[in-house]
Amino acid sequence: MVPNPAHTALWPAPHASGAVDATVHVPGSKSVTNRALVLAALASEPGWLRRPLRSRDTLLMADALRAMGVEIEEGIGPDGTGEAWRVLPTGLRGPASVDVGNAGTVMRFLPPVAALADGPVRFDGDPRSHERPLNGVIDALRTLGARIDDDGRGALPLTVHGGGALDGGTVEVDASSSSQFVSALLLSAPRFNQGVEVRHVGTALPSMPHIRMTVDMLRAVGAQVDTPESGGEPNVWRVTSGALLGRDLTIEPDLSNAQPFLAAALVTGGRIVIPDWPARTTQPGDRLREIFTEMGGSCELTEYGLVFTGSGGIHGIDVDLGEVGELTPGIAAVAALADSPSTLRGVSHLRLHETDRLAALTKEINELGGDVTETADGLHIRPRALHGGVFHTYEDHRMATAGAVIGLAVAGVQIENVATTAKTLPDFPDLWTGMLGA
Numbered sequence: 388m389v390p391n392p393a394h395t396a397l398w399p400a401p402h403a404s405g406a407v408d409a410t411v412h413v414p415g416s417k418s419v420t421n422r423a424l425v426l427a428a429l430a431s432e433p434g435w436l437r438r439p440l441r442s443r444d445t446l447l448m449a450d451a452l453r454a455m456g457v458e459i460e461e462g463i464g465p466d467g468t469g470e471a472w473r474v475l476p477t478g479l480r481g482p483a484s485v486d487v488g489n490a491g492t493v494m495r496f497l498p499p500v501a502a503l504a505d506g507p508v509r510f511d512g513d514p515r516s517h518e519r520p521l522n523g524v525i526d527a528l529r530t531l532g533a534r535i536d537d538d539g540r541g542a543l544p545l546t547v548h549g550g551g552a553l554d555g556g557t558v559e560v561d562a563s564s565s566s567q568f569v570s571a572l573l574l575s576a577p578r579f580n581q582g583v584e585v586r587h588v589g590t591a592l593p594s595m596p597h598i599r600m601t602v603d604m605l606r607a608v609g610a611q612v613d614t615p616e617s618g619g620e621p622n623v624w625r626v627t628s629g630a631l632l633g634r635d636l637t638i639e640p641d642l643s644n645a646q647p648f649l650a651a652a653l654v655t656g657g658r659i660v661i662p663d664w665p666a667r668t669t670q671p672g673d674r675l676r677e678i679f680t681e682m683g684g685s686c687e688l689t690e691y692g693l694v695f696t697g698s699g700g701i702h703g704i705d706v707d708l709g710e711v712g713e714l715t716p717g718i719a720a721v722a723a724l725a726d727s728p729s730t731l732r733g734v735s736h737l738r739l740h741e742t743d744r745l746a747a748l749t750k751e752i753n754e755l756g757g758d759v760t761e762t763a764d765g766l767h768i769r770p771r772a773l774h775g776g777v778f779h780t781y782e783d784h785r786m787a788t789a790g791a792v793i794g795l796a797v798a799g800v801q802i803e804n805v806a807t808t809a810k811t812l813p814d815f816p817d818l819w820t821g822m823l824g825a
């Protein structure tokens with residue numbers, strides 16, 4: 388295979404010459420956009436997504452649903468303002484072929500949808516998609532009545548032989564390797580004949596805010612969901628069978644993708660404004676207000692958005708990131724530039740993300756002169772003077788943005804394959820240079 392030149396290209400990460408002071412309009416949330424697409428596709432009437440994220444992961448989701456017969460029209464919203472996608476649900480059908488890329492949301496959320504389709508749906512993706520765990524979804528779907536052909540490893544590639552309907556019922560799942568197993572089963576459950584009762588039986592369940600996001604979005608389209616938080620048993624979720632409404636939903640900015648910009652304020656002692664930061668949200672990125680305040684910043688949430696200001700000092704942190712694992716690379720980057728050591732805990736499941744993020748962060752920060760060690764469930768980061776060099780990204784968007792944060796403070800950092808940010812933020816290089824030029 389001829390290597391894609393974009394993947395080997397080096398991007399000189401801009402070095403900040405002073406404090407940043409900019410307003411950054413962050414595109415829509417990947418997690419909200421992909422849930423909204425699935426729920427709209429399963430609804431009994433058309434719906435709208437306004438300000439959807441247009442990135443590799445969300446376009447793969449839209450294309451996959453189209454392959455199963457759903458109509459998704461990309462255009463301008465009903466009132467003529469901004470991008471909006473109209474979703475026209477139809478009878479789901481195979482045969483279809485789905486490319487999941489390396490999108491956890493696509494590879495986990497769509498096999499249950501495919502089980503409802505009439506005909507076979509084949510799933511495959513990037514080489515890394517073959518290594519990311521899917522056993523929780525495959526085993527659960529079989530228990531709930533689906534027929535699936537796979538190679539027995541509990542991973543892609545596989546074919547779901549949709550029978551046009553699925554029994555549903557009670558199922559035990561060990562979701563300790565990914566919360567997306569639970570979200571996947573809950574999202575399609577209103578369309579299962581008996582709904583679903585999902586019982587998580589493993590050790591700690593990561594990324595609870597993402598499960599709350601699933602529950603909130605299901606309720607917003609009319610589903611009845613019982614959760615541990617609404618008085619149910621711990622680690623048990625129930626969704627009742629029933630029709631879903633088509634809604635007109637405005638997608639929130641992606642707060643996890645706001646992270647590198649907030650980090651820029653922290654690292655340079657500057658100020659960043661993120662318009663439309665929601666006052667109430669299930670996105671894990673909202674925890675940054677607290678985490679980055681502890682690391683040396685201060686923030687004010689106004690009706691306009693979030694104003695985040697760095698003090699000039701960066702402090703280390705000891706924090707359990709199990710609920711907000713996707714924030715780890717950006718926090719590690721800031722921690723490597725801090726005035727005291729950090730311990731990031733509760734994130735062993737990051738070894739199964741886009742890449743083994745604990746190994747990748749350790750190697751890349753250490754190759755710039757850092758002192759990072761892996762623990763069983765996280766990282767110890769002892770700040771040291773860093774030097775320039777190549778920061779490899781392992782096809783991981785959050786490695787690329789983490790490297791860019793370090794590059795603000797360390798001259799001569801070059802990011803390999805910054806184009807990998809297209810997974811969730813194709814505009815990253817432009818937004819980053821725009822922030823610095825503003």
Ligand SMILES: O=C(O)C1=C[C@@H](OP(=O)(O)O)[C@@H](O)[C@H](O)C1
Nearest residue numbers: 418565566567593594597712713
């Ligand atoms: O449901 C979602 O949208 C996500 C859940 C989390 O997955 P894990 O629980 O596998 O970490 C998160 O890391 C991922 O970026 C998005």
Ligand SMILES: C=C(OP(=O)(O)O)C(=O)O
Nearest residue numbers: 489490491492713740741
């Ligand atoms: C883990 C992530 O993605 P995915 O949805 O592919 O799991 C992420 O975006 O940090």
